[in-house]
Amino acid sequence: MEGRSLPKLGWKDWVCQHSKLIIILGVIVLSLVILVGYAWAGKKVTLQVDRQVIEVKTKAATVEKFLQEHQVELAKGDEVTPGLETKITRDMVITVHRAKSITLIADGKEERIVTTRDNVEELLQEKGLSLGALDLVEPGLTTPLSSGMTVKITRVEKKIEEKEIVIPFNTERREDKNLEKGKTRVIKEGKNGKKIQQLEVTYIDGKVGETIILNEQVIAEPVAAIVAYGTKKTSGTIQTSRGEITYSRKLTMRATAYSPEDPSLKKYGGKTATGIKAARGVAAVDPAVIPLGTRLYVNGYGFALAADTGGAIKGNKIDLCFDTLSEARKFGTRTVTVYMLER
Known part of the structure; x- marks a missing residue:
């Protein structure tokens, strides 16, 4: 046994002996190739600027670099979601809301504001303004906002009210041949009547707009006055x-x-x-x-x-x-x- 040499291994034997190691190395290399390929191809990102939407691939590392890469310039007041320092991830959605100058008229006040909201409804929510069942808003809630636009809320309210109305009395004139011409004499004093009206009153921004009489009831009839007029020369x-x-x-x-x-x-x-x-x-x-x-x-x-x-x-x-x-x-x-x- 002493001095006896070990037998030489052929390549096939070597492969068989190290097959597990070879498989592991192969998986690692394949993974690296795939990762490098993905990295080289870029990440898919959806960009939405106001109402325009595009899908692009990018190698940018952050949202800020991505916007610079696609020449999206930001103005004062513009809002970007997610933030500029956020790292780009695959299938990310980046939204840019442009700032708009809007005139808002509501509740007796006129206000010029800057907002990044997309439509009238979102603007009202941002300002904490709610609408009553009959209130009007111009333009409509779904109207997209644009700079220079005027948004007006008209408050409309209907109330049922009661009103007391005077019914004027009539005057009955009677000839008196014994009374000097040009003179008059009251035979019976007149008395005004009274009625109650039930009204539906529409108020527009606090002022009376339309009034509809729903019902009326006479509670006191007027009493006519009787006046004698003289005809005696x-x-x-x-x-x-x-x-x-x-x-x-x-x-x-x-x-x-x-x-x-x-x-x-x-x-x-x-x-x-x-x-x-x-x-x-x-x-x-x-x-x-x-x-x-x-x-x-x-x-x-x-x-x-x-x-x-x-x-x-x-x-x-x-x-x-x-x-x-x-x-x-x-x-x-x-x-x-x-x-x-x-x-």
Whole structure:
């Protein structure tokens, strides 16, 4: 046995003896080849910029490098998901939301905002604005946002309300032959009625828009007034410096006096309300009591023509014109009897 040499192994024997090692080395090499191949081919990434979507392969290591590689420039306010420092992984989705300048009008306020939201609904959610069942939004919720757009919310609300309405009474006029013409007498006082209306009121941004009467109920009927009007003529005669004259009506009135010389009346240019010259013989009256153009005779003054009016001349008041201011002051204020002459 001593000095005997070992037999030489052939290649086939060597392979058989080291087969397990060879298999392991093969698997390792194949894996490396596959990994290198994948790395060389790049990773598939989906890029979405607002509403545009593309699929590309990239060798970039981070999101920031990827955007630079594809020349996607970011403006102030733009939002990138995931963040710029995130490492690229296979089948990653990178989303770029562009910042948009939007005018938002809601609840009585107008606000200019910058947002990266995609549509109107997302914008309202971002601002914490909720819509009521009847509220309107322009443009619609699904409308994509774009810079310069105006989004307006109109608040609409409907309420059922009750309202008390006055029903005016009518006036019944009755002829009274024993009552002097031009005079009236209340026989029965009128009384307003009352009704309740049930309304559907639509409020638009807090202001009443449309009102619909749903129902109404009369709770008190109006009571008509009855008024007698005189038809009795009261003509008579009086003695004047010009002889006996006939009048159709006699009035007791409070008389004042004025003159075109009064500085406060200069702006009227000496003219009356009827356009004639203001002078002695002109009287300012309330046309509801004495019609303009009526000839008059005034105790203590003489004949006059109702041809002027005045802001303070209401009811049983008359303002008599004198040529001079001293005459007007001398006349002063007094109670007079005014006769409306037959035409």
